[in-house]
Amino acid sequence: FSACLVCHIFQLPVATEPKKRRAPKAPELPIVERRNWLIHQHYILKDYDTCKVIIKDQLQETNGMCEYAIYVQALILRLEGKIQQSLELFQSCAILNPNSADNLKQVARSLFLLGKHKAAIEFYHEAARLNENDWEISHNLGLCYFFIKDFKYAEEHLKIALKINKHDKTFMMLGKVHLLAGETDKAIEVYKKAVEFSPENTELLTTLGLLFLQLGKYQKAFEHLGNALTFDPNNYKAILAAGSMMQTHGDFDVAMNKYRVAACAVPESPPLWNNIGMCFFGKKKYVAAISCLKRAHYLSPFDWKVLYNLGLVHLTMQQYASAFHFLSAAINLNPRMGELYMLLAVALTNLEDYENATRSYEQAVTLDE
Numbered sequence: 001f002s003a004c005l006v007c008h009i010f011q012l013p014v015a016t017e018p019k020k021r022r023a024p025k026a027p028e029l030p031i032v033e034r035r036n037w038l039i040h041q042h043y044i045l046k047d048y049d050t051c052k053v054i055i056k057d058q059l060q061e062t063n064g065m066c067e068y069a070i071y072v073q074a075l076i077l078r079l080e081g082k083i084q085q086s087l088e089l090f091q092s093c094a095i096l097n098p099n100s101a102d103n104l105k106q107v108a109r110s111l112f113l114l115g116k117h118k119a120a121i122e123f124y125h126e127a128a129r130l131n132e133n134d135w136e137i138s139h140n141l142g143l144c145y146f147f148i149k150d151f152k153y154a155e156e157h158l159k160i161a162l163k164i165n166k167h168d169k170t171f172m173m174l175g176k177v178h179l180l181a182g183e184t185d186k187a188i189e190v191y192k193k194a195v196e197f198s199p200e201n202t203e204l205l206t207t208l209g210l211l212f213l214q215l216g217k218y219q220k221a222f223e224h225l226g227n228a229l230t231f232d233p234n235n236y237k238a239i240l241a242a243g244s245m246m247q248t249h250g251d252f253d254v255a256m257n258k259y260r261v262a263a264c265a266v267p268e269s270p271p272l273w274n275n276i277g278m279c280f281f282g283k284k285k286y287v288a289a290i291s292c293l294k295r296a297h298y299l300s301p302f303d304w305k306v307l308y309n310l311g312l313v314h315l316t317m318q319q320y321a322s323a324f325h326f327l328s329a330a331i332n333l334n335p336r337m338g339e340l341y342m343l344l345a346v347a348l349t350n351l352e353d354y355e356n357a358t359r360s361y362e363q364a365v366t367l368d369e
Helices: 002-009 036-044 048-061 067-079 083-096 101-113 117-130 135-147 151-164 168-180 184-197 202-214 218-231 236-248 252-265 270-282 286-299 304-316 320-333 338-350 354-368
Strands: none
Touching: 036 048, 036 067, 048 067, 067 083, 067 101, 083 101, 101 117, 101 135, 117 135, 135 151, 135 168, 151 168, 168 184, 168 202, 184 202, 202 218, 202 236, 218 236, 236 252, 236 270, 252 270, 270 286, 270 304, 286 304, 304 320, 304 338, 320 338, 338 354
16 A cells, blocks of 8 residues: 555656647738838839839739829839829829828929929928928928919928928028028028038038128138038039139139139039139139130030120230120120120220220210219
8 A cells, every 4th residue: 555655656747748829820911001011122122123013913903092002103103203104193192092191292292393383382281281290391382482483481481391390401492582582681690590500511501601702701701611611621612612712812823722622523613614714814824714714605605704704814815806706795695784895895996996985885884873
């Protein structure tokens, strides 16, 4: 009895493997959305050809009712420059889901790119009703009003955009609105706030520097242009502006060193070659000056300033017939500048055409009064 008892006490349980729990079956996505993740993946990888194949299969399966597939197809078409086709597809998305502000925004964007700014405004307003605090909608409304030259509403919507979220390009656009409305002081205030918000934005610094330069505030202009060049030494706009300031003060060699840097970035810039030409003119190297100015004229044949400078250099070289040719062309492009008529009169006097010279002098006096 005792032996049986011991045997019973020390008998160990048989080891058994625990039953494996089955992983829960992944829920099947509705057929309409089954490939959305794959479409998205190929789109963000910019593999547009594969993306279009998947979209085609998805739309065949869903009888053209997959909103996301249509949306991405429209985005791809817009990237390929097929704006009208993209517009039609975005309109289909808006019909499938009329409560989506994104769909309406994309319809408005395609209309904007087609130059239909008034129609775009209507869709942006519709999108704004669905999503009031959207910076993009307010910014683009300002842009649309800017292009139809309704500066009051453009300013209003750009200011709303800045209240929602500060962006460099909204500041830039608001500044442009003020400049075109003739409100230079307001534009400067906007650009000052923009520079405070984004002190390393070279475009903002350069624009503010150029405005100060136009107003004759050379110290402030130089300060902002210098900051722009600190952050981007190859910023050709800032280089040109800084070079022109040095040129104005007679520092031709320093200005030329600046222009050499700019020439690497923009070798076909008409203002650059115009300024280089006038540097050579200041150094009394007239042949080199004419060569550079003629290159500027070739690149921008309707720039009256280049023609004016060519006329001036030819007058200095006593080539009066050539001077008359360039000054006449400049007057045709800018007939309201008295100084052009005065130089033309000098050329005509030396060509012994005293009657027309007298008329030119009289016109110059009339315009200067």
